[in-house]
Amino acid sequence: MISHLDHFVLTTRDMQGCVDFYSDVLGMLVVRFGAGRTALRFGQQKINIHEYGREIEPKAHLPVPGSLDLCFIVHGTIAELLAHLNAHDVKIEEGPVRRTGASGEIESVYLRDPDLNLIELSVYLNG
Template sequence: MKVKDIDHITIFVRDLEKTMRFYHEVFDLPILTFDESKLEFQLGKQKLIFLTIISSDNNNPKNPSAGSSKFCIIAKDSLSDITSHLANYGVEIIDGPKKVSGANGEMNSIYVNDPEQNVIEICEYKD
């Protein structure tokens, strides 16, 4: 089997409304679907999906829990601009900036929590 790419990531949360406001307002992600049990955003070529921890899909993890995810997004803006942007929204940087190794080489990253305490790494690759 040859894997080509990631299509989507699903994260479990308690509060879809708070999650929607955070990702749509702070990260300016376009909303694709939003109802009482599912929230979908476009994130580059992929989808970022949020489900409530009480979602009834048969193919969910056995014990879904909110706040147990960590993922990394590649930023188009500089980390200094992003740091200012996050401060305007009252989003605390919990770590960084620091150099780390990413899928495509060395990058600088900062880390924040979403309202459910999932960790979001925001990176900037060196040119």
């Protein structure tokens, strides 16, 4: 029945800090749409951003900053990823470590975004 994920909503306390992190550090494209709405696009998916206390209806039952635990697959090697994060002065919370992704074994590093959401950045091993 389900084909793929189209978008999800991230709730932030600091719209500009959130946009800067996901666009500058993670390379997502900033998209403006509707009546002043903001999203971040990557691949064929996007993240709609809601500002805490000013969420768009309908919304999650308890939308709060810092409650997400997300894993993104990145292009390149883990060494390239580490160099990129180092160049942006991003603190790595854990890793690299091996984990199991949706399609096989991955090597991951964990970090926090400005709202303290846990972000896992991963590279598939064996292609």
